Amino acid sequence: MEMLLSGNEAIARGVYEYGGEFTSAYPGTPSTEILQTIARFFKDDVYAEWAINEKCALENTVGASYGGARSVAVMKHVGVNVAADPLMTLSYTGVGAGLILVSADDPSLHSSQNEQDNRCYGKFASIPVLEPSDSQEAKDFIENAFEISEKFDTPVLFRITTRISHSKGLVKIGERKTVEHDGFERNPKKYVMVPAHAAKRHEIIIERLENLKKFAEETPLNRIEWGDKKVGIITGSVAYQYAREAMPDASILKLGFGYPLPMKKIEEFASEVDRLFVVEELEPFYEEQILAAGIEVEGKKFFSNFLELNVTRVRNGFIEAGVLDGKPVKIENKQLLPRPPVLCAGCPHRGLMVALKKLKVYTTGDIGCYTLGALPPLEQIDTCLCMGASIGHAFGIEKAGKTEKKAVALLGDSTFLHSGITALASTVYNKGTTTTVIADNNITAMTGGQDHPGTSRTLMGEETHAIDLVQLCNALGVEHVRVVDPYDLEETTNVLKEEIDRDATSVVITNRPCMLFPRKIKDKPYTVNLELCTACGACFRVGCPAISGSEKKNDKGKPKSEIDPAMCTGCTICVQVCPVDAIVELEQE
């Protein structure tokens, strides 16, 4: 049977079919749907969980693998940075049962803070990298990955990109097969990485890499499609699809096993073709290694490491290289009308932004829906680096002592649990007096509404303990912890002001749930009394998508506002900023 599956769904299916037993992840676009699919369709056979962060996800997965279960950790590309500490030494210990680390990279930064190429982690950690080029391979390669992991006693980096994750294609479906493994067995020389043991293991890892190189030469994961020998192309991942379509007649060496490279095969391929190219997204990962092996090859000169490739960019590159006829097609920037993402109507973060704006403080920001507060008209977020960074930023600005305005740290509940707790403890310990605001909407909203250790539900839908943020902050040594209603602008502003002025570490926590997840919240809508509205624009400046300019104008020709009743959730932030009380509850018949 064939099904139309996204790359993410296909990976979930692969984990199920090829005997996966344990999976752990922290959500992150574009990887999130992999575990959601497992929890939804395969939870009777495959355990799936949200870990508190990626480091924890990988460590749990390692434990499960040591303990004899085929295991998979899943994260977005920057998540691997968080998990890099266990990863680098996991390479030394090797695995118990097969272990796969899925890294979902995001060329073009569709929803990320950088464009890093995680194939580099394969080389850095001396572990094999698999790169599927469509949904079918995304499923099939899971079997290869488990087998390679077990055969070579190594974790396998399974590297996908947004285009693989979120494109759908037809996939042949099979039955679940399982493999028997024993449970954990004591083996300190392998599992206890004290220096003496680790040094021995490093030797083994160097030898393992040599064996993997031999494997790379033989595996059908790397295949040559012979065509016209004037042009030879080495490519992998989704770039293969672009190259195949752009150059239907060329010879292609398609790499499914992207590290270590099959250098002999590449040499043979190179010797058969007149001109050799590498077509790869992001870094010149293959290109530099091939050049280092003394093989002449061209790549980044024609196929830039900036943003995603596509058929047109690949064609343009080959035209420029003089091996394809035609004129390059100009890729236009579609700048007609910007539609920047905005906080939803009724979002509890809006009141917080408006209050902070009033107080004229710097806001060191973090990663979550509240980061949208950086955009106009709110423009209240002043830094955003990586998850959990807001607290350290505010602390550092204070300690640097050169900034007049106060800095307040702002982060969400999921982000606080992910990597804010340690930063807050560090602030208390080092006598920081900054205020940390936790925008607690009781969900991981930005990535589509996932549970976390504060929501009382697991990924598999069970009830569980919920961390109490107030008690947690108290336990870290923060004496001043205040909870506010972000729909109440006056209270929120006053409490924030008091805590910002305080000469001690303090925390302010908001208490309204996300209005989208886990379920939609909609109260009575409001409307604008056009008689009273003076078109002052105060309500426009809270940046609510339910509020727009109406046909009615004031005498200066400025539009009065109107509210879309279908979108308005009745949060009343606009009511509270309106200086003439023109916004009132909509009378419903």
Next chain:
Amino acid sequence: MKNGTTNILIVGVGGQGVLLASEILCEVAKIMGLDAKKSEVHGMSQRGGVVTSHIRFGKKVYSPLIPEKEADSILAFEIAEGLRWIDELKEGGTMIANSQRIVPPIVSTGKFDYPAEIEKRIKEKVPGAKIVNAFAIAKNLGNTRLVNTILLGVLSQSIDLEEKKWLEVIERMAPKNTGEINKKAFLEGRQQ
């Protein structure tokens, strides 16, 4: 239509049902016995951003994205989005646009204007463009969420597949208890 691949680009704004429409289109290709791929980027779309979905079908499809200026059809769920993407249409391609306007909040802050005379500008570029008021039709049918199936109905006129098969797929893919009304909406669109 290189290598016999059909390229359809659906564009709109988050929340308009672009993704379900493209899903239905892919299922249709599947029952036509063709290889099919589709690609869209989720993520920020839920927060009012631009949504595009690329659907490709034929004997063998490689890239999940349509190359620039090679769309056989563009189906725009929102009129300004139609104008934004119109240059992706190949010579002689089919342009279908919903006349509905969705004005982003940024316009009310006075920083940007919603573009003027969009329908005229679309017709200048593609004289045969078909502009339908799918929002009004949906309202008449009693549910503004039907915009997507109405527009699929319009598009279906240019795809070689019997009506019965379309209706089967819509019945199967429509949200619970909305099969009948979605089929009705589809047929309305098919007559435009």
